[in-house]
Amino acid sequence: MKKFFIYMVICACCTLTACQNFLDEKPDIKLVVPRSLNDAELLLNDYSTMNTNYPQYGELGSDDYFLTGDLWESASDIDERNTYIWADLPYEDATQWRGPYKAVNNANQVLEVLAGLNASDDPGRYARLWGEAHFFRAFAFHQLAGTFCSAYQNSTAGSEYGIPLRLTPGIDRQSLRGTLEDTYRQIILGYQAAVSNLPVENPYLGKPALRSAYAGLSRAYLDMGEFEKAYLYADSCLKIYPDLIDFNSLSNSVGLPFARFNKEVLFPAVSKSTGLMNADRSYVDSVLYKLYEADDLRKTLFFEASSELRDAYHFKGSFDNSSNNLFVGLSTSEIYLVKAESAARLRKIDVALSTMNSLLKSRWKTGRFVNWTERDPDKLLTMIILERRKELVYRGRRWSDLKRLNLDPRFAVVLTRKLGDQFYTLDPNSTKYAYRLSEMVVTLGEIPQNKR
Template sequence: MKKLIYILIFIILCTGCSDFLEIKPDKKMSVPKTLEDCELLLNDYGTLNSAYTALGIIAGEPYYLNSPNWNSIADLDDRNAYIWSEEPNFKTQAWQGPYRVVYICNQIMQILDKLTVAEKESARFKAACGHARFLRAFAYQELISVYTLPYNVKTADIELGVPIRLMPDIDVVSKRASLQDSYKQVISDYQAALGFLDVKTTIQTGTSKSAAYAGLARLFLDMKDYDKAYRYADSAWSLKPYLLDYNTLNSGANFPITKYNQEVLFSALTVSSNAFGRNYIRMNPDLIASYQVGDLRKENYFQPNLVDLGTFGFKGSYDGGPGGAFIGLTSSEVLLIRAESAARLQKIDEALKDVNFLRKYRWTDHIYPIVTEQEPNRLLDIILQERGKELVFRGRRWSDIKRLSDDPHRAIYLERIIDNKTYSLPIGSLKYAIQIPAIVMEQNPNIKPNKR
């Protein structure tokens, strides 16, 4: 543990905002250079799995705040994200968290590249390589989902993506890659990870082939490449075809869904924020009304607000407790990706099989209204509604708002009211790409702001 602390101090010194070259590290400090060092770094859950930005959660999830609670949020960026403000962002953590993951993964891959031939033949080496490539892919994927416009195959090569760093050299000046190249890098990392990862998780807080397949399925869904989304979701599901039976959950518990449950393929969290604090939020009434009698998600996801009768808060975190929002990968999301893609590809029987299989594990005594719709568009609407009811506060709604924005029948218009003033997010808004923190662009003018 002490060695890991020294290694982390070294990395923090190397990734500071300024004057890091003038800091003289303690001679006793461990510079990571062995396979064991890499494994220690990869098991640092707090740094690698739970420091992602919450801005997409705040901007997109189906909930609202009353004016006193919104005004009490201390973090200006979080408050502004809730109303899609034009004000610049100032908090660097939202940007630095994922890029710290990228930096550590780059450093790990550089170390691994220098190991002996014998070490490179070991299962431990393969696990470390696969996990590092996976984590870098996931970090870039999260950055893309928050800080870029929706993917459009016709414009992706000219739209701004995110800066791509593939080496731990901190002296290299970055600029934003195209959106197309940003997506290509995520695909490349996930596919490389598949070549190393085992079917079973081999690192304590690590991942496996099923998670890499799931990450690719999520990515291709956002790209609206439904054929690849279907195939990767199918691969992920075939390796881990398990769902939680909500009949076995204690719906009266503060947090009915346990951490690292059998649906979790990869665990990841945003930072916490009062903007979606448990005692602050009220779920949208339309969402609450969409759960039919017998749907166990309602009682396991939501709790009545005692101070505001008739409204509901959220308790259904897949992390099993308070704090940041769970944005990791799960088998239930994989099943919904496969179902939606199947419907869009006219594979009606397969789409019906998947959506009904999910409902079976979500309804009282497994007795549920069977979906039999054969018309592709109506079936797609049912699956999208099921996706909205299933993936609450899992970070998917912001991405869905973006990717559905060019569909006139399914685009989502958002409104929120604070202090009797209505704020809106029009369909197709440039605000779908949340602004990069101002200090990042001040320190590096090569990083251009998002269009407004």
């Protein structure tokens, strides 16, 4: 049983939490097993399990922000402090791992329930739930891979560690780490199943629709460096739903100017509590802040001056309308950037330019933005990647972007932290880009630790 203990803990937590709403109504909770479409719906309606508590360690290690020495010293969570300086020490916090696997387990329970039902009894609802379960599982797997796996390369993906791919809710088999190739294959298969079953519009907040699945595929293929497919799925997403917020319609005097579930949100998801990256504590990287021009409305909608540190700024542009977690979901603005970057890499210059001009026009003061006209593919690509950095700040994408862009010497960066007189660095393509698994996961689950 030792082999299965870690997954048993995950399953137990998931079952007790996710099923509470309908199990509480039963006379004997121990005898209840989800069997109906209603039960499946309730499992997927559990927003706190399916849409929250995704890993934030990657972003804690990113260069979007910095801390003063006093703030770092005052942090009570030693794992978060080690994450900030990329210390290669054992981690004890298993919640980074447990949260996504609770969502995976719920999705697996739903798929098991649906496999035992007759789809023809309510075909529309059956298909939607089938697509939602596959989407949630794929999204959770992708979040785990982005934190605990190395950058995807075709030449090495078959030998690099992936994550355990739990595809059933049972606890009677050992969790084994698949390869990175296996992991991304399963992510893609999940999103493809979602594409085949999700409706164009999903009336339920927190649930994915067809455009969400297209967006998930475009994000995954971008991480894999498969730019033709990333382009095609980004384009498919935006053909269904191209909406952007006109930043001129927002007030920069509001503490949190972006509404939760705003019209750019394709799928809402947030990390567990931000910890060190809490927007009221951390400071936006000063070099990054200076990249925004005066007429770029993101400069005042994303950031506000700090009252504690001179010439420093806090982030306030959360798409979850919160300073306590990171929005890590999918949005149209991200997909515009996926389409533009992929188009530039594929030498579709006109498409890349029109896509970026559409996005940036919505971000600048009315009448002040000058359309891009750069036609050199390499220069244009550099411009797009810079805009991606500026647009997706504090949005859960920087760590994955660093990993994939470090594979290209043109975009590789050395990360540096300064705490007092001490400097810390993270080199491009370091094995530390795949965060260490919690020692609890390694020991009780008997799965191998990441390579060092």
